[in-house]
Amino acid sequence: MAVPVAVLMVLIGKRWEWIVALFRDHLVQLLVSFSGSYVIVVVVSGYAHWANRWLDTQSSWQDQFKSRLLGQLAMPLVGGWVLSILLAFVLFACFGVDIHRSGYLRFEVWIVLLLLSVMNAGYAVWYLHKYQPDTEWETAYIEVTEGHKEKRKLRISELDIGCIQAANGFRLVRTIEGDTYFTNKSIVELEKILNPKYFYKLKRKYLINITVIRRLTKNKTTRLDRDSGSEMTVYSSVVTFGNEQMGLFEETLVKGTVKHFETWWNENSEKKKRRK
Structure with missing residues (x-):
């Protein structure tokens, strides 16, 4: 982005006929002017980025x-x-140019101010959008049974759920304390009920509570390619979740979802600590 901005600063700060004359007779001066504008844009934008982060x-x-x-x-x-x-x-002093006669203070300096205003406005909008305060989310309760054929229903809090697993046509609700229940609601229905800040849907097979996620392991293995006869390197990411009461589970993330999972996990890790 610094290159087109530097070009714009040079073109607006000088008259077109002077630009043509510079190309014809004083190419070095034009390059010096462009280089100076480029340095200013890069240094100032870098400073603004650091200042925002600080x-x-x-x-x-x-x-x-x-x-x-x-x-x-x-x-x-x-x-x-x-x-x-x-x-x-x-820069103008180093190049031996009078800044007052150059036109910089009449033209380019205002382009820099406009650029900084746009950068700061964009950063503020991005920051406020990314770090929205948590909306009030009431603790959800779901109805479960102790067996898949039993009619007597219980209500358990999402705070007690370690994971919900789809298996053999049933949805098993595994609690953090190690109990197992059944529910007739689908994974899709449960996903809409449970707080998305704390439950992650994995492969349409699991809804995992962030408090029981142990680690994300990235594995590297080799296997033989039957077609070419050469060895292939295969990368996979495995999520380990659970505890001593409910047991430990491992599931491989689908390729393309690793970044999404990591982002969700990192963004909600502080909330996970506070929730505990």
Whole structure:
């Protein structure tokens, strides 16, 4: 992105006839102008990115909105703009060019400010969208039976469920304490009832409570390709979940879902700790 922005800064800051003249007679000066603009864009955008990340660790949009807004305006926006002006003075001085006669302070400096404003607005929107505060989610209860033919129903909380497993046409509800029940609801129906922050649907076969997920293991194996006769390297990711009471289970993630699982697990790991 820095390249087209640098080109735009050079073109807008100079007259077209001067650009043509520079190409014709002073190509070196044009390259110097482009290089200076490029350095300014790269350094300032890098600083703005660092400043946003640093502010993320110091204050929250949700809890400290006013102070975060002031910090956002002061560091990434105004601070980045001031840094761009200082860099311009240094670069123009190094190249022996009078910055006041160059047109930089009349044109390019405002492009930098516009770029920083767009970056900060986009970052704020992304941050607020990604880190939405948890919505109120009432603890769900599902009806189960002790046997698949029994009519007497019990209600158990989602907080007590370790996993729900589809097996042989039935849905087994395995609790964290090691009890096993049956439910007539499908995995799809249960997925809509249970809190998606804490339950992950794996292969349409399991709904796993995040509190019982033990680890994600990435394996590398080799096997013989029958067609070519050569060895092939096969990668797989295995999720281990359960505990001593309910037992341990292992299931291989489908290719293409590993990143989705890791993202879900990482985003909700702090909530998992608080829930315990």
